[in-house]
Amino acid sequence: MSIKENLNDITSRLPEHVTLVAVSKTKPVTDLMEAYNTGQRIFGENKIQEMVEKYEQMPKDTEWHMIGHVQRNKVKYMAEFVNLVHGVDSLKLLKEINKQAKKHDRVINCLLQIKIAEEDSKFGMSSDDAKALLTSETFTSLTNVYVTGVMGMATFTEDSTQIETEFKRLKTIFDTLKNIETDNCALQTISMGMSGDYKLAIDCGSTMIRVGSSIFGHRNQ
Numbered sequence: 167m168s169i170k171e172n173l174n175d176i177t178s179r180l181p182e183h184v185t186l187v188a189v190s191k192t193k194p195v196t197d198l199m200e201a202y203n204t205g206q207r208i209f210g211e212n213k214i215q216e217m218v219e220k221y222e223q224m225p226k227d228t229e230w231h232m233i234g235h236v237q238r239n240k241v242k243y244m245a246e247f248v249n250l251v252h253g254v255d256s257l258k259l260l261k262e263i264n265k266q267a268k269k270h271d272r273v274i275n276c277l278l279q280i281k282i283a284e285e286d287s288k289f290g291m292s293s294d295d296a297k298a299l300l301t302s303e304t305f306t307s308l309t310n311v312y313v314t315g316v317m318g319m320a321t322f323t324e325d326s327t328q329i330e331t332e333f334k335r336l337k338t339i340f341d342t343l344k345n346i347e348t349d350n351c352a353l354q355t356i357s358m359g360m361s362g363d364y365k366l367a368i369d370c371g372s373t374m375i376r377v378g379s380s381i382f383g384h385r386n387q
């Protein structure tokens with residue numbers, strides 16, 4: 167199936183409260199344009215340099231989500247245009263995003279990445295870390311970042327019971343954290359679910375799915 171057919175297939179079944187991020191990492195701009203011409207506006211990349219290169223070539227109403235692990239020294243390259251940073255896992259990183267956003271007179275939306283997987287390889291904060299961060303004075307003083315939700319990645323496994331447990335864990339953590347109110351946070355987004363598990367993720371409360379290979383086909387890298 168073509169990118170257009172894949173996209174239409176997914177979006178036609180998506181509940182209205184769920185946002186689709188088309189994960190275009192490693193794919194050429196011609197593929198992104200095919201998705202764009204089908205109506206897709208939100209694209210997710212996991213490398214800042216690659217996202218910058220595509221940003222420069224794509225129409226200006228494209229929205230860019232950084233879904234990968236963010237290195238602090240590279241935040242400056244995306245601060246001018248990034249719409250949502252999914253993988254925020256420390257106050258240090260938030261402070262850097264705040265600093266770079268200020269230079270461009272912007273407020274950058276961020277999701278806190280929560281570790282929900284049993285696997286050690288996945289990044290993310292514990293529920294307690296996230297709570298401590300959101301209630302800290304340092305965080306409250308950051309005027310150029312806005313925390314709009316949480317993001318999580320399930321264990322890479324065929325075991326859907328385990329994946330379901332991990333997704334439900336993120337929903338529970340979200341429900342506790344969303345009671346925290348500051349001038350720079352209002353949690354409404356749960357970013358969870360990829361090509362293999364987004365339907366399950368939606369059943370578990372996801373409001374934002376990150377889908378790559380089911381739209382663009384398999385990646386070589």
Ligand SMILES: *Cc1c(COP(=O)(O)O)cnc(C)c1O
Pocket residue numbers: 189191212233234319359360361362376377378379380
């Ligand atoms: C690559 C990636 C995805 C998309 O994965 P697919 O299985 O191709 O849908 C989603 N989230 C993150 C963080 C990724 O790095």
